[in-house]
Amino acid sequence: MTDGLQPSGADAHDASCRDYGISRRNLLRSAGVVGMAGVATSMFGDVLTSTAFGATNENVLVVLSLRGGADGMSMMVPHAESAYYSARPSIAIKKSTLLHADNTFGLHSSFAPLSPMWNSGKMAAIHAVGLPTPNRSHFEAMELVEDADPGSSERVGWLNRMIGCFTSNDVFDGVQIGATTMPTSLIGPEPAFATTDFGSLAIPWRDNPDLAPRMRTALNTLYKDAGTVIGRTGQDALALDQRAATLAAIEKAGPQNGASYPQYSALGEALASSASLIRSSIGVRAIAVDFGGWDHHVDIGWRMSNQVTEMAKCIAAFYADLGSHASRVTVVTLSEFGRRLNQNGAAGLDHGYGNAVFAFGAGVQGGYYAKWPTLGAGKQVDGDLAVTTDYRSVLAEILESRFPSVGVGTVFPGLSPTRLNFMSPY
Amino acid sequence: MTTTPGTQPLLPAASMHIVRRFTYGYNGRLAADVLRHRDVDAWFEAQLNPGADPDADATLAWFPRLKDSPGTTFSNSRSDVYSTWSYGSDLTRYSIARRIVGTNQLYEMMVDFWSNLLYIPAREDSSFAWRMDYDAKAIRPHALTSFKQLLHAAVTHPSMSGFLSNHRNTKTLINENLGRELLELYTVGRTAGYSEDDVRNSARLLTGFTVDFAAGVAPYKPELHHVGPVTVMGKTFPNGAADGRAELKNYLHWLAMRPETAERIANRLCTRFVSDEPPRSVIDAVKQTYLDSDSDIKECLRTLVRHPAFKASAMQKARTPVEDVIATQRACDITPTGSGEDTQLSAVQWYCQWTGQSPFTWPRPDGFPEKSDTYLSPARLLRSWNVHTWMANTSGSVSKATRPAPRNLLPPVWPLPAVDLIHHQAVMMTGSRAPADTVKAALSLIEATETTKFKESWQRPISYMSWQLTLIRTAILNSPEAMLR
Numbered sequence: 072m073t074d075g076l077q078p079s080g081a082d083a084h085d086a087s088c089r090d091y092g093i094s095r096r097n098l099l100r101s102a103g104v105v106g107m108a109g110v111a112t113s114m115f116g117d118v119l120t121s122t123a124f125g126a127t128n129e130n131v132l133v134v135l136s137l138r139g140g141a142d143g144m145s146m147m148v149p150h151a152e153s154a155y156y157s158a159r160p161s162i163a164i165k166k167s168t169l170l171h172a173d174n175t176f177g178l179h180s181s182f183a184p185l186s187p188m189w190n191s192g193k194m195a196a197i198h199a200v201g202l203p204t205p206n207r208s209h210f211e212a213m214e215l216v217e218d219a220d221p222g223s224s225e226r227v228g229w230l231n232r233m234i235g236c237f238t239s240n241d242v243f244d245g246v247q248i249g250a251t252t253m254p255t256s257l258i259g260p261e262p263a264f265a266t267t268d269f270g271s272l273a274i275p276w277r278d279n280p281d282l283a284p285r286m287r288t289a290l291n292t293l294y295k296d297a298g299t300v301i302g303r304t305g306q307d308a309l310a311l312d313q314r315a316a317t318l319a320a321i322e323k324a325g326p327q328n329g330a331s332y333p334q335y336s337a338l339g340e341a342l343a344s345s346a347s348l349i350r351s352s353i354g355v356r357a358i359a360v361d362f363g364g365w366d367h368h369v370d371i372g373w374r375m376s377n378q379v380t381e382m383a384k385c386i387a388a389f390y391a392d393l394g395s396h397a398s399r400v401t402v403v404t405l406s407e408f409g410r411r412l413n414q415n416g417a418a419g420l421d422h423g424y425g426n427a428v429f430a431f432g433a434g435v436q437g438g439y440y441a442k443w444p445t446l447g448a449g450k451q452v453d454g455d456l457a458v459t460t461d462y463r464s465v466l467a468e469i470l471e472s473r474f475p476s477v478g479v480g481t482v483f484p485g486l487s488p489t490r491l492n493f494m495s496p497y
Numbered sequence: 498m499t500t501t502p503g504t505q506p507l508l509p510a511a512s513m514h515i516v517r518r519f520t521y522g523y524n525g526r527l528a529a530d531v532l533r534h535r536d537v538d539a540w541f542e543a544q545l546n547p548g549a550d551p552d553a554d555a556t557l558a559w560f561p562r563l564k565d566s567p568g569t570t571f572s573n574s575r576s577d578v579y580s581t582w583s584y585g586s587d588l589t590r591y592s593i594a595r596r597i598v599g600t601n602q603l604y605e606m607m608v609d610f611w612s613n614l615l616y617i618p619a620r621e622d623s624s625f626a627w628r629m630d631y632d633a634k635a636i637r638p639h640a641l642t643s644f645k646q647l648l649h650a651a652v653t654h655p656s657m658s659g660f661l662s663n664h665r666n667t668k669t670l671i672n673e674n675l676g677r678e679l680l681e682l683y684t685v686g687r688t689a690g691y692s693e694d695d696v697r698n699s700a701r702l703l704t705g706f707t708v709d710f711a712a713g714v715a716p717y718k719p720e721l722h723h724v725g726p727v728t729v730m731g732k733t734f735p736n737g738a739a740d741g742r743a744e745l746k747n748y749l750h751w752l753a754m755r756p757e758t759a760e761r762i763a764n765r766l767c768t769r770f771v772s773d774e775p776p777r778s779v780i781d782a783v784k785q786t787y788l789d790s791d792s793d794i795k796e797c798l799r800t801l802v803r804h805p806a807f808k809a810s811a812m813q814k815a816r817t818p819v820e821d822v823i824a825t826q827r828a829c830d831i832t833p834t835g836s837g838e839d840t841q842l843s844a845v846q847w848y849c850q851w852t853g854q855s856p857f858t859w860p861r862p863d864g865f866p867e868k869s870d871t872y873l874s875p876a877r878l879l880r881s882w883n884v885h886t887w888m889a890n891t892s893g894s895v896s897k898a899t900r901p902a903p904r905n906l907l908p909p910v911w912p913l914p915a916v917d918l919i920h921h922q923a924v925m926m927t928g929s930r931a932p933a934d935t936v937k938a939a940l941s942l943i944e945a946t947e948t949t950k951f952k953e954s955w956q957r958p959i960s961y962m963s964w965q966l967t968l969i970r971t972a973i974l975n976s977p978e979a980m981l982r
Contacts, residue, residue, distance in 0.1 A: 138861075207677070207696070209861075211687050271851075272879050275886035275971070289938035290882070293976050296934075300815050300870070301977045307875035308882070363860055368662040368674045369623070416670015417662055422677070453693060 130399050130433065130473045131349055133358045134230060135382075137406040139366030140209065142420050143427030144409065144456065145375045146179050147196045147439070154446035158413045162371050162420075176439045181379035184387040185431075192437035193390075195430045195493040199441050200465055201408060201458035207422035209366070212407035216462065229463075230359055233470065233482050272319075274312045287312075321351040330392035333384045338362050342385050346392040349400060365406060369417040386431055401473050402431040403466065409456055412446060425456030428465050430493060434472045440491045464488040472497050501910050501917040506929055512537035513928050514811040515802060517982040518770050519544065520602035522824030523928040530600060541802060544603035545641060545795045553599035559836040560587040563629050567655070568713020571626035575711075585619035588629055589856045590836050590846050596823050597845075598832060607640040607794070608632075610769055612857075615651040615683060616864035619857035623659035626710055628857075631656035644762055644792035645753040649746055652679060655708045655715035661862065664708040664715075666700055668723035676700025678862050680729075685757035691730050698727040702734065702748045705741050717742060730755075759787040763797070765867060770801055772813040773868040779806035812981040815869040818852035820982065821881055825888050825974055828926035833898045841898035848884045853877050885974035892963040903963040907956065915940060915949035922966070923973050932978055939972035 149155050150166040151174060169177025171189055178189070178196065188194045206212040274290060276282035287309070294305030322344060326332060330346070332339030341360050349355045362382065367374050382404075390397050409426030425444070442459040444450045450457055463483045470477050472494035479488065507528045508516065515537050520527060534540040557563060562570075562579055573579040596605045617624050617631060624631075635654045639647035651657055652675070658664040661675035676699035681687055691699075705722030708715045719739040726735050732751060736744045752758060763784035767775035782804050783797050790796040801807055816824055826845060833842040849855040853872060859865045866872075891903045907913070908921050919939045923931035931939065940946060943965050956962045973979060 207693065208681055208687050209863075271883075272876050273883075274879065275883050275975075285942050285944070289942050289972055290975065292934050292938045292941065293972070296977075299977050299981075300813060301873060301878075301980055304873040304875055304878050305977065308878035311875040312879060368672055369665055415665075415672050416667050417665030417672050419662070419665075419672070421673045 133402040135404045138363035141365035141406040142410040147427040152446045184383040197428045197440045199425045199459040200428045205424045328394045330388045332388040338385045342389040369419040404429045423455035425458045504920040521596045522827040524827045547601035547604045550601045553595040556594040567626045571710045613864035624656045627656035667721040684752040689757040759784045768867045776806045779804045818854035819849045822848045835897035841895040852880045889970035911953040912950040915945045935976040939969045942968040
């Protein structure tokens, strides 16, 4: 089977990847809850998580999407730039408050929970990263970032292409988990709790030895025709029912190694669930987590502090939770665009361009990285930070370091990656 | 051969298609309403011109807090008298209740449709205090008027100002948020090719609106309005008056009547009411009607429903989670009579959330996805099957709701063939006879065969008969056909 793709560095694995004959529609994409063979999609509050499973326990990539356009310059602060302070009279981050500052950059103080990772060289901060050309629409920029296939009309995301290279035909079927508070009317005298559990993913009466087989027979009859709008999903649901109980038991064990996620954090719940799945050795290969709330048009000051605090605490807890499995897991943050250099009328920032990316964990060589364009008047793009590193190059470097079997040319067609060397070579 | 009463559909297949698309689901009351009209077209026309809906309107009394003024709402939330969460929850339940009990089903569907396009979540901090007012004054009065009028009412509403930061957008400090989404989400769309200057100029025309949340007022302040000519997508607005509201109206009407806007509205209508990938021909037809009729919503719906592509699209849409929960509720004829914690209505709200789509909980300004296959994950299906099974239960009590007594669900025929009972239940719940696989599945659940006949004694004890009915109804609700529209 050929599809005309000519991946650079094609090898046997790439060939098998192209032969993997499943329909890859918007698998790990942001909008909604598309379930597919090999991918589990979960909602934790507003946080959408998709998990791709392969047959083996190898390295894991976690993509944390900071939805809304996170302001990189509030997180990785270019404190040596006078233009930064003059453009943001009331919202610039003061140099004196920065963590781990060098001559050019410093981190927002809310990153404090990640200082141990920074000090041990497991956190990289990379600036002036973004799309090759500006796009200030949330939705369109998000799609471009996630497709990473300029000029192609096939709406297939890069992460999809990556997991297409992993996923065996022994698939774990799609899961969507909803987190919500159960009304006491439904659970009786037990305390209400937020469920993100696989335990609820079961056919009706699964635990009833008399009724469950009858129910399964009935559903098999009803969904035996995969050709209807809903038939295939029904068959996948029946397969999921058979697997979810095992996962429920794993998830129920909760965080390990004394890891403590922030209370009431949907991101914390998503990462705790992800950590348990990774620890359980059922073949997690890639996880995409949507973490919204970064569209700071208004009063960015306290909002940014809160967001970064939550993110930092969650990532720190995640790595503690992973324990010895941490050496398999790399986290990278992505956002659809950075924000304007100049503050707006509401102590906030409108949509901009160049942004900061953070990478954590396995393979990361910590520190600051940037081909820093400066904020000089002639260096800006429409009044925004310029982009000097294509975000695909950042991702390609992670793939080359951690996932050597994945053809970078397959995942990012047409890209000539440049290296920043924030990842240790494979 | 005599047929068991209630085993033949009341409405022909073509009528059922229209009914499934423009209502929240079949039940006996709906069938009676359709049959009151000359034919389904007359019913559809009546739905386009809805009169009072006392059953739906009465549900507002279940939520006394929704009558709080924006100022009171805001201060109650700040002082923990009644939380933002609770106000949002009330609005969600109120909307669900109207969809369950209302007679003006098409109207409720269009309120849902426009609320999802001109979308404001119910619990967002800078918009929640005015959110009920937005529902009552911007969306509902304009849901069947013209998009021009609707757009103006929505964009100039204080809830929208708060949600998309327009209350902080002034001539000296432009905030682009609403100006951008107005172009991208509500009207012409990104493919129209506007520039960043267009976005800023769009925001300039929107200056002058303020919201004082604590006082519960939203005064227009001409001194904050940008005065002077601005150009958006090549069209220059003189914008000479200190009070820019008249010019804003010109701008919004111009945007509404752009062909790009017509295309996007037509596409979205066809995606909701025809299929996830609507044929070009029906989009073009609706678009043309939109342009010819000054964006008249009823005219667009008439064109859509008369188009061959609509007629050919029966059962091509899967119900979204919330559509499925409400259709199930209606199929089981469970009618809420009030709200509150631990009530049947609060359970319904939770079913929506649990299966992935509770009204007004989508966090972003683009609204829930309109394509129904977005919601077809295996996990969602497992959960929907469980919800169907719970709602199929014909025994036990429900809090602040009514449900038919099991004995009233039976045809008065003894001996009663099991297959007839299955068709009888299917016709009652879905308007159609049970497909062959559903009959088979129901028979296997009740451990009966095609020749099984129930004697009159079967209905005693009532608990056993209720349980058998529950199993039959579970099979009907869990069939693919019951989840399609």
